[in-house]
Amino acid sequence: MSTNFLSVSLILIVLLTFSSLSPTDTKCQFTLENHDYDFTSFIKTSGNHYYEDTYNKKLFVFNVCAKTNAVKDPYTCECCTPDKYSSITQSNGKCLAWGNDDQQEYSFIDNNNWDVGVRQKYRTYNTGGYVKRSTVLQVFCSENAEFEILSAFNETTFPPLIVINAMSKHACREPAPTPTPTNDPTFCKAIVDNEIFNLSPLKGRYTWTDKLTKGKYYLQICGLLTDVGDCSCCSSGVATGYLETSDGVCKRLGDLNNFAYTKLPNSIDINDGVSLTYHHKVSSTITNMMRFDFFCDPDVSPGEIIDIIETGVSPTRSEINFPSIHGCYVNPWNSPTPNPSPTTCPTGCPSVTPKSSTLPKGSGLSGGLVFLVSFLCGAATFVGGFFVHKYRKNSTTQYEQL
Structure with missing residues (x-):
């Protein structure tokens, strides 16, 4: 990836919990370092975001600020249960769930420094036991992209970590508005x-x-x-x-x-x-x-x-x-x-x-x-x-x- 559009980026971290969002929670807005961001347009109300790794025979299925929906053609995923998780990986016919959207944290990255940010540990049921998993969506600033997935892969870490890289104009930093002047002398x-x-x-x-x-x-x-x-x-x-x-x-x-x-x-x-x-x-x-x-x-x-x-x-x-x-x-x-x-x-x-x-x-x-x-x-x-x-x-x- 060119550093021209990587100078400013965001990490969206989805924390794993097991309660449900209200159907009215359809916005994905937040503020970081005095800048407002709106990822609402990334939310899929039908279908999902997909990234297919044909070499490693992996299919990454995820939504942003919402749970996954039913998988649509041309993709097939027998273990992808709608409205349960926000991120699912199907590898060689096996499925791993990576959490849901009920809690979310955001971190800021500048100058393409991938080491900056907050990474949370997840916990989900898998093969009868607790396995900690985490998903990180990194959205890099690109003035001409609406939302384009660049890559998805499993980090060789423990607990397991899946990283999804994307770019979008909505990740570009916009200055927050200057507070309105006032003549109130008691405001301090x-x-x-x-x-x-x-x-x-x-x-x-x-x-x-x-x-x-x-x-x-x-x-x-x-x-x-x-x-x-x-x-x-x-x-x-x-x-x-x-x-x-x-x-x-x-x-x-x-x-x-x-x-x-x-x-x-x-x-x-x-x-x-x-x-x-x-x-x-x-x-x-x-x-x-x-x-x-x-x-x-x-x-x-x-x-x-x-x-x-x-x-x-x-x-x-x-x-x-x-x-x-x-x-x-x-x-x-x-x-x-x-x-x-x-x-x-x-x-x-x-x-x-x-x-x-x-x-x-x-x-x-x-x-x-x-x-x-x-x-x-x-x-x-x-x-x-x-x-x-x-x-x-x-x-x-x-x-x-x-």
Whole structure:
């Protein structure tokens, strides 16, 4: 087989169980690596898929996501019982059943690497005893094929394994649709430069005291601050954050609907991350700001505020440094993820700097241009008008400012 159509492929693994599917279960759809696939057209409602190995005198009879039907001419198979198994092999007049369709698992193969995938062990009755058997259907991407069987054979393994290779345009990878943007500031998930960030586990109230100035911060991530604690001048359910100075003066730092997500540069030794910024317009010339910098750190879960830095007094600009595993992207298109428990971002992610590239069929999201003007200034990085202070892990303290 040419590698031109083998660059993307799928393994469909049919697990052996003994219950029956409902007659209404006529679809074969699934999602792998953020791509949707539909093998429904492979289902045979009459007849079956056949592959005849005349040299070894073997007939492979199978269906996809369904049980086999009665065998039709020109094939004959005396031991092929309809509506019982999904895969049957007749060899020299003897029949071996290879499982049914009641449970199914799917694995993804890329770059024609046949070793990638999940193989399940089956168990079925044969000659009075339990024999573990398995069937693997590998469908390779081919833009011009509807469903074409290439080969079928028995692997010399134990337990026995039958491999059926086919190619189809339905196995070609299609990019999943980008979640619809929303202006809901409480959603706590965002797409920034086609990377999905899920800050939902960090959603809530936080307090922090500046040991130098004695100022106290009362902050809320992805919501209004309703629990103002012992703050004597804060208002409940009005803002996303306050700073109460040592002399009792309150500074309103941000409003819920005035928010933005941006991508962080490489700010620490580990990885980049994402920022969530809130603004509060004090007057026509003064706008306060508080920015959560969620540095990506796969070793910190869920994470906590390690520092708040004031970079301005009038207007007040507060930078909240917050290393967390949730500052790592959770499901970038066609990229490895540093998050051990990736989640797919559902419809409703705020989309930042969307791409405008045309996507060729069978490809993942390709890159557009993202314009950032940045320069190094001492130990800080200047991005979009704000300083991002750099931190690193230390052998004696969790983090230290550079």
